[in-house]
Amino acid sequence: MKTCKVIKNNQWLILLLVYTVLSAIWAYIVITKSDILFNKSVFKNLLFYIDWVTTLCFIVLVHIGVYNRHYFIVGISTLFLFLFLSEISYFIYYGEIISVGILDSIVESNANEALSMSKQVLIIIGPAFIATALILFIFRKIITVKLRPTIPLSFCIISLSVMVCAITRDQSLNREAQRGYYKNNAVLFRHTYPAAVGNLSYLLASFASTNIYSSTNEIEKFNEAILLPPNKTDNDLVVLIMGESSLVSRYSTYGYHKQTAPFMTNIFSQNGACIIQNSHSAAAFTKDSLPLTLSFNIPESDDNLFNNKSIIEMAKFNHYKTYWLASPGQGIKDSFETKFGFIARKSDVVAFGKDMHDIYLSQLLEETLQQDNSPKKFIFVHLRGSHQPYENYDEIDKQALPDAEKYDLTIHHTDRTVKALYDVINKYSHNYTLIYTSDHGEIVNVGHGVSSTNVDQFLIPFMFISTNDRYNCQFIESFRSPTGYLSGLMNKYILSNLLGYDVDQTILNKEKNNDRVFMPDGSVMPFLKISNND
Incomplete structure (x- = not known):
């Protein structure tokens, strides 16, 4: 015992x-x-x-x-x-x-x-x-x-x-x-x-x-960076195509050895177009990155999301009809009770494609432009892009790149999607500005938002084309940070200008000189600290 x-x-x-x-x-x-x-x-x-x-x-x-x-x-x-x-x-x-x-x-x-x-x-x-x-x-x-x-x-x-x-x-x-x-x-x-x-x-x-995030009330206050009143706009159609989980180094447009993006290379190499080097997202998650693009939210605080008009509301204020078009894979909850859903619900029209593949979004865009004769339109298009499990591609992509891995096939599919959207825009408008970028990058075969040290989840493409000579490559370059990068935090200011608003240069310069990102753990970090650690 x-x-x-x-x-x-x-x-x-x-x-x-x-x-x-x-x-x-x-x-x-x-x-x-x-x-x-x-x-x-x-x-x-x-x-x-x-x-x-x-x-x-x-x-x-x-x-x-x-x-x-x-x-x-x-x-x-x-x-x-x-x-x-x-x-x-x-x-x-x-x-x-x-x-x-x-x-x-x-x-x-x-x-x-x-x-x-x-x-x-x-x-x-x-x-x-x-x-x-x-x-x-x-x-x-x-x-x-x-x-x-x-x-x-x-x-x-x-x-x-x-x-x-x-x-x-x-x-x-x-x-x-x-x-x-x-x-x-x-x-x-x-x-x-x-x-x-x-x-x-x-x-x-x-x-x-x-x-x-459930409030539907329109916000009255403009961000302090916006100078009022807005100007008479000279862009009839402004389109922002937001990719998903797109790592810039996998685009042939940026030197990748496989021809993953031949159409975008051609489109954004024309006169009035530019392929922007060294661009990074403001966050590694869609839920954070989109509000940092489409509102005056900042990495340190969400206060501006609730206190200042978003880009959607600013567009409406200056007589644009606003559209939020997205792949079903990027669908918003019925309640819209997410941070970017709070912004999306302020759009005049929210619509989703009928097929999981992004290529069919061009049909949704064409229906939109056919049925609506509003003189001014701001259209946000959110792709499924290259989100895991990397299934957003079809037989055409596999035939074009027979030996490519799945992630590269999704980039090729995005390339075809942007080309199809671009063709629709050209068909219905002769006065437009188009931006293609991504909400964040991707650590290929791992994901995003899972590591605090890997810079790939922030490195994204940024391509721009406008029929208006006023908005050229120098216009975009003027938003570049002294660090040498174009930050996703600049998107809101770029869009403000395109929609007819002037921006206070003192505030803009302060933001340009403070190139930082919102980290997956909720902290805020200078972008160069991440890029130098990689």
């Missing part, structure tokens, strides 16, 4: 030691990968020790829950174990912890995007599911130690109480909560409870915060 008791005590000590080491490792990973060290070493950061203890409490409580007599508690504990192992699996696969951008995308993605990412999700949750089953088997068959919940529960209650007090005393967080925005509150939970609980709380907060 004494021998059994000694073995049981030793098993308890060994198990607690293992849990303590695992908790310390996870806390170390979270601190070093979250960009929250503030120039301190990990072991001088108080948050490391807080995360260590909260993670240890989480693991101990999951252990206790698995042995509970009530099936509901066993099920909840198993779910939390699976979620935690999924986070570990994500880190092993990507070398990054799950970012707030990824969590927001889970909430704000449409069904098509969610299905398109199913392969990547399976890669993460598959090993986590197997590991969960294996650990449960070991718990039930080998480990018989039962731990007491008093200490971990007490610490969780105390730490939660302290955090609630801190949140209620923060006036800015209170103001955000009053307008229905809870995500910054949840960020504190992510920092304090890095094992599953924090990410789950952020998901719930992100879901609850989508109501702030």
Whole structure:
């Protein structure tokens, strides 16, 4: 009997030691990968020790829950174990912890995007599911130690109480909560409870915060950079074609060795056209990049999204009829309760193609131009482009590039799509300006928004053509940053000029001199820091 008791005590000590080491490792990973060290070493950061203890409490409580007599508690504990192992699996696969951008995308993605990412999700949750089953088997068959919940529960209650007090005393967080925005509150939970609980709380907060995008009221105020009144416009038709997940180095237009974009090369090599070198997006996610293009949103704050007219509303103010045309793969939720859905719903017309392949968007554009004789039109076209799983191509693309990988075929399909849209524009208008760019780049065969160091998710094409001599290559080049790059943050100012608005040069120069990007983890970083690290 004494021998059994000694073995049981030793098993308890060994198990607690293992849990303590695992908790310390996870806390170390979270601190070093979250960009929250503030120039301190990990072991001088108080948050490391807080995360260590909260993670240890989480693991101990999951252990206790698995042995509970009530099936509901066993099920909840198993779910939390699976979620935690999924986070570990994500880190092993990507070398990054799950970012707030990824969590927001889970909430704000449409069904098509969610299905398109199913392969990547399976890669993460598959090993986590197997590991969960294996650990449960070991718990039930080998480990018989039962731990007491008093200490971990007490610490969780105390730490939660302290955090609630801190949140209620923060006036800015209170103001955000009053307008229905809870995500910054949840960020504190992510920092304090890095094992599953924090990410789950952020998901719930992100879901609850989508109501702030539901307003249909027109915004009255113009951004301070816009000089009023607007001019009489000399562009009858302004078209912005927004690609998806397009890495500039895969375009033959920019020197790629395979002929992935012969049509665009021809179109944007004409008189009045230009192929812009060194262009980057303002963010690595569509949900962030589009608002930074189509509104006066800035990486540091969403306030301008709600307080200033968007490009759509500015176009309407200056007598343009506005259209939002998109591939079904880029469909917006019926509620429009996403950040760029908030902008899209302000358009006069929102319409989606009938086929998943982008090439058919030219038919939608032709129907639009045939049926509407409005003298001025601003049309935004959002492609499915090269979004994973890289299936936006057809037999024509495969015949043109028989030995190409799937990603290159999607670029070729985008090339054909832009050509088809360009032909429709030329057919119905002799006074137009057309821009083709992308919402962000792509780490080919990996994705986007999953790494904080890879510059490929920001490098994009930018091509421009106008029948108006006033809007030439020098016009576009005037928006280039001293860093040598044309930032996606300049899109709003370029479009403002095209739609008849003058821009305050002092504010514009300040923005040009501050070339930064919104990172997947929610931080803001100078673009050169990323490009130099690559």
